[in-house]
Amino acid sequence: MSYIKALDVFFIISFFFVFGAVLEYVIVILHHEKKLKEQKKKKDRAEVEMVPLRQVNFGYEKLLKELRFYTQLLNHLESKIVGRIDFDLCVSFS
Secondary structure (H helix, E strand, C coil): CCCCCHHHHHHHHHHHHHHHHHHHHHHHHHHHHHHHHHHHHHHHHHCCCCCCHHHCCCCHHHHHHHHHHHHHHHHHHHHHHHHHHHHHHHHHHC
């Protein structure tokens, strides 16, 4: 039969809606990428200011104190865990 049926109309309209959704997605992605590039350019311009190295405070002393603390904590926990494992092994083999 050569006449248009309701199912044909439904498929044609569905095709246009799907195509429109894909087109909208592409437009949104392109717009988002353009905004990200603009923000990055603004950020790069703001970070151009240079600071002499001797004025920068890296805070190594605080970092070393924290590192020593966590190293001691790990050593303490390791000794407790190894002690328990040794005890469990002794009990299981007895």
